[in-house]
Amino acid sequence: MSDAGASLSRRVFIAAALLGGSGVIYGPQIQRAISDILGGGTSGLASYLPGGDRFRIYTVTSGYPDILYSNYSLRVSGMVENPMLLNLDSISRLPQQEVVADFQCVTGWRVPKVVWRGVSLKDLLTLARPKSSVKGLEFLSFDGTYTESLDISQAETQGVLVATHMFDKPLSRPHGGPVRLYVPQMYGYKSIKWLSEIRAVEVTTPGYWEQAGYPVDGYSPDANIKIS
Amino acid sequence: MKSEYETGGIVLAPRFDRSERYVHWSTALFFLVLLGTGVLLFVGPLAAVVGHRYLIATVHLYSGLAVLIPFVVAYFISDRSTRLRSHVTHLSIWKKEDTQWLRSLPRFAGSVAGPFNAGQKLNANVNLAGLSLMLITGLIMASYLPLAVPQREGATLVHDLVGYVLTLLFIGHLVVALSHPKALNQMIAKEIKNTKSSLPET
Numbered sequence: 118m119s120d121a122g123a124s125l126s127r128r129v130f131i132a133a134a135l136l137g138g139s140g141v142i143y144g145p146q147i148q149r150a151i152s153d154i155l156g157g158g159t160s161g162l163a164s165y166l167p168g169g170d171r172f173r174i175y176t177v178t179s180g181y182p183d184i185l186y187s188n189y190s191l192r193v194s195g196m197v198e199n200p201m202l203l204n205l206d207s208i209s210r211l212p213q214q215e216v217v218a219d220f221q222c223v224t225g226w227r228v229p230k231v232v233w234r235g236v237s238l239k240d241l242l243t244l245a246r247p248k249s250s251v252k253g254l255e256f257l258s259f260d261g262t263y264t265e266s267l268d269i270s271q272a273e274t275q276g277v278l279v280a281t282h283m284f285d286k287p288l289s290r291p292h293g294g295p296v297r298l299y300v301p302q303m304y305g306y307k308s309i310k311w312l313s314e315i316r317a318v319e320v321t322t323p324g325y326w327e328q329a330g331y332p333v334d335g336y337s338p339d340a341n342i343k344i345s
Numbered sequence: 346m347k348s349e350y351e352t353g354g355i356v357l358a359p360r361f362d363r364s365e366r367y368v369h370w371s372t373a374l375f376f377l378v379l380l381g382t383g384v385l386l387f388v389g390p391l392a393a394v395v396g397h398r399y400l401i402a403t404v405h406l407y408s409g410l411a412v413l414i415p416f417v418v419a420y421f422i423s424d425r426s427t428r429l430r431s432h433v434t435h436l437s438i439w440k441k442e443d444t445q446w447l448r449s450l451p452r453f454a455g456s457v458a459g460p461f462n463a464g465q466k467l468n469a470n471v472n473l474a475g476l477s478l479m480l481i482t483g484l485i486m487a488s489y490l491p492l493a494v495p496q497r498e499g500a501t502l503v504h505d506l507v508g509y510v511l512t513l514l515f516i517g518h519l520v521v522a523l524s525h526p527k528a529l530n531q532m533i534a535k536e537i538k539n540t541k542s543s544l545p546e547t
Contacts, residue, residue: 123438124437124439125437125438125439125443125466125470126436126437126470127437128439129467129471129473129474130470130474130477132474133474133475133477133478136478136503136507137481137482137503137507140482140499140500140502140503140506141482141485141496141499141500141503142499143499144495144496144498144499144501144502144503145495145498145499147502165388171389172389173387173389173392174390174393175392175398176392176393176398177396177397177398177399178396178397179396179397180393180394180395180396181393181396221494223494224486224497225486225494225496225497225498225499225500225501226498226501227498291389291393304494329399337494338493338494
């Protein structure tokens, strides 16, 4: 370093640009590498490391809706031949399906190989028998604010679940328990939490985040879906 | 570790002028809002208690857009003779003494060339570069298009990492400021009191 002095700010800014540029471009690879080093399924404080696999818990109202698991019921309503009110027990007696996929949030975090279990939405629709004019489904949350929608062909796609379990445990409240929707082909915001009602309609209303500008068809390009 | 502005309890001139104090405290205000809302967005259990994600994210975004404005505006509307300009110049140049000062750590025995020591220089530059990175990566995270999810994933990684760095620097800055009340007072008080002498200000 010369006596006249070197430009510190230039060096710091070049370093920052290199860090930022390579981070943005190679972020996914770096993230996977960190995830492998941490051994996957990080929990507790380690999950707060940048790049740690961690669900970022989002709620758009104050806190979580207070639903007693014992009082829970899911309403299937709207233009269906057979409206239903299902409690956890009756949901658990329906055929169960397991889906393993990467959970990708549109804001840019990802949790690899999450194991979900629940009832296939397609099976539920077979029981509810939507009328022929039905074009889509609207989903409502117990939080009273969040909504989502799927058109009927998306709703009948293999792997779309009315989910009750994550990683073989009953779905916890932060993750949308007792029951949430899970759409493996799409970004996380489509998988509405604290599901209270599924309504069959002719014309769907865009959901909560869609009204703030997110696409209604929020397909995630590489979700690595495995259905069993 | 006394600067040329502070010798033997006699403070000759206020170290920071009015526009510098405005820049400092308005930036500090935006920074605190960013830190507070950022923590609420980042830490799951807190997000759970507070919720209202859309509102908090919006406040976070606009504070982020605002945080560098006081400095940038004050810098570009000020002319070359102002203390702000001269301080920025001092802060952006690394001298031989700065390397010696860093080597002397943790004894703080190195000499200081100009109004700022090497630690203050590093802090200022890393903060400015870091805030710029936060702004760019934050904009990538906030925009749905044209950038795809892999870039947003990368931006999240960088935003988290730099967020940690800036938070640590902020805590360090706070500790040092609170343990140097005289220096802190120069950023708070309009008039600097002569503590021992009744010499007029020069």
